[in-house]
Amino acid sequence: MIKKFSGLVVSTIIFMVATVTPSFAQQKPKEKIELQHGAHRTGKRTDADMQTWRTYGLGQFIHWGAYSLLGGKYNGEYYNGAAEWIRVWNKVPNAVYDNLYKQFNPQQYNPTQWAAMAKQMGVKYLTFTTKHHDGFCLWPSKTTSYTIAGTPYKKDIIKPLVEAYTKAGIDVYLYFSVMDWSHPDWRYDLKTREDTIAFDRFKKFTKDQLTELLTLYPETKGLWFDGTWDNSWKKSGAFTDSLEQYLKALRPGLIIGSRLRADDLGNRHNDANGLLMGDYEQGWERKIPKTYADVHGNDWDCVMTIPENGWGYQEKWLGHWKTSNELIEMLAQCVSLGGNLVVNFGPKGDGSFRPEEMTAAKDIGAWMKINSNAIYNCEYAGWEKQDWGYYTKRTGENKYYMIVFNVPVSGSLKVQPPRNWTVTKATLLGDATKNISLEKIDYGGSFIHLPKGFSTGKPFVIELETQKATGTGNEQKAKT
Template identity: 65%
Template sequence: MTKKRSNKKARQQSWLSSGLLALLILLFSTGYSQSEKQDTIPLLHGAHRIGKRMDVDMNRWRGYGLGQFIHWGLYSILGGDYNGKHYNGAAEWIRSWNQLPNAVYDSLYKQFNPKDFNADKWAAMAKQMGVKYVTITTKHHDGFCLWPSKYTSYNISNTPYKKDIIKQIVDAYTKVGIDVYLYFSVMDWHNPDWRYDLKSASDTIAFNKFKKFTQSQLEEQLRMYPQIKGFWFDGTWDNSWKKSGAFSDSLDQDLKRIHPGLIIGSRLRADDYGKRHFDSNGRLMGDYEQGWERTIPETFADTHGNDWECDMTIPENGWGYAKQWMGHWKTSDELIEMLAKCVSLDGNFVLNFGPKPNGTFRQKEVADAKAIGDWMKINNTAIYNCAHVNWEKQDWGYFTTPTSQDDKVYMIVFNVPVSGALRVLPTKNILLKKAYLLDGDKQLSIEKLDGSAYFVHLPNEGQKQPFVVVLETEKGKNGKQDINKHI
């Protein structure tokens, strides 16, 4: 009798333990599935991190808001034209044009002598514009190096100019407080060991030499320019690189071991099966997503919760200097709106500039930089270190919120309704306490509507530029909104 009771008690304890364990597993797996999907494909060279990178260096990147991209190289000499004909592609791709002999292009380095280049002036223009980081092309697809690389003679030291352009830029921008990132094209049209695909043993032998060359150049840059914050990779879409996932994985880790805190986007690596940006399980490979080139996500859901940046041109397409800008030229107000939209969706906006062969910028670029800078001087608190606001998007513009405060929201306004009333629909249980213009602190009237909605009423005088309204908020008591109609 005692033994049976003992067995029964043991069974009950076992059942309770098993049930508790099952419940914990269920709760854990349910919570996990809501935030992170389960991996289904075993990978050696997939993503090595779940979720965002949250160290100090990445948090600094996340708060930049506005960046500058610079595409500069031998292609600026041609400016998209050769032998009286215009190349319809992006100017920096002109070497791939079948009407331009490779030998002619590869000899352009003998003419490269940007006598008017002044890195301090470039940095001053970027500083006035409000730029927080810059990405400069150290080597584009043509293989020409703007630094004196000891691994190839096809570099700046063998031009009439001779001086290290990258060092001048790194030093000048760092001096004014702008972080520097180095663009590096893996694809190299000048290197005889580059391959688009690996179809034979000889291809593999050559490409193994090329991979060693690539790693040597990148390690060289880290030794020469220790101030840099990261790399921006390009030219990694061909089969040769997609079949080199193990190498790109080890390269990524090697560079970060040499330079702790280094930031590298999603263009460098391929996984075991040749997937780029996102591995075969759908996880981001890189510290931020680099897929938003000349395009911006429509909604926050489109970002999938990843860090990201948008790289944008002023003309419709073309990064390096082109004598002719084809198509629509974006206005400074359009560019400011793109900046606001990116920040409102937790991204950075990076605007490209293509210097002339003499080292100066075209007047349109100078004017846009000045206009953006004038706007940023007044409104930068709605851009720097700001994040997405989970409120319903309205037609007048965009919301951002400072990452250091949870009781303040910025309204960056581009389209004012005829009524002058800006509709705001906060999330449940959030009350609008105060509204005022960021420029001048002018108080604005708030009208409470049915439900959670409000109108923020603007003054009668028309606004000639995009502007920012500051909202101060508070949580409602006991989940109930204040029923006052006017605040």
């Protein structure tokens, strides 16, 4: 047979070599790049502090500063951008903006009430802006006069906030912008020797400010960096590496995301070998991964605004703002993919929250009061996603949750566990008396039948109990 078809065999072999060889070339592993200041760890942190971070599920971000006084508006005209960036709008003179802090006197600031609102919402961690790009410090820093001490308010904003949230059982992370428009030694790039000398002074200033924050507020669990994308910082890989190590030595267990570091070649977030530089991925700003594969096995969170790109207070929310149900769905989606969702709030200059934010916090809290078991201490389930919503899994247990947003017209929800596993029980969270029945279908799947006329008008959660299947699992497959 081989002799008879030798020509065919040879031509087939040539075809196979021609078509297969390129894929072999593509699979050749990339040569590792030797780095002094790349990632110092592969895989996730395994310590208790980082494990706590993974259990949070829901966080709160607060952007507050001198920019909150303008509310995204100057001389009757609205700035069509993020309110905290209004200083770069050419219609606001720098001299006007840089003196705004002299009017900062938030008489309605009540950190205990802020913490109570966050607690009711179900928040487990807070990220708070100690200093944004304008350089104005909400603590009485000794490194500059551009601080809360120079305002009519005079008192430290950060200390009572950290204490109130900590007392409420909410962990605090401090936001810090490296970029500083107010500092004479800040540089966007290092093109001359003079630039380098000035920026070396700026790096010392930055280190001193961070030392103050960790010293003054020892309850701090981590630091959230911003303003690190310019060439000046990207060219300072050795310093960013040493700074991270210094901060973690100063505060053992400190959690720092992927925005601080740059490697030897100026890569951020991931080094030249594709390894994460930081304890969790911070690239998911106002966007959520589509699949679990997109997070590459890293810890991550998504920071999300309620209006479109609205971080600091804006007097007028331009465009669409997210409903409570939209935010709850984003929360479910993030947790289902192994991450946390952090919802941003932008208080007014007087320290009060706008009604839309308070409503969102109340609505999310009411939902969390019933359904938080599907959020806290939960992770990626690994089950085939269905159109009705999202799965989460209780960490360390064979307990799964269906977070349902879209009920089919049939009223039946399909679940498809991994091979050799089966669902044994389904219970509606918040009302175990509801009659939810299971119907087994091919390949270990089930239909969950909701009671006739069942409707909640809002997302709901079904808790699933599972066990290893006792049958062979060898359903007769269709012949095709």
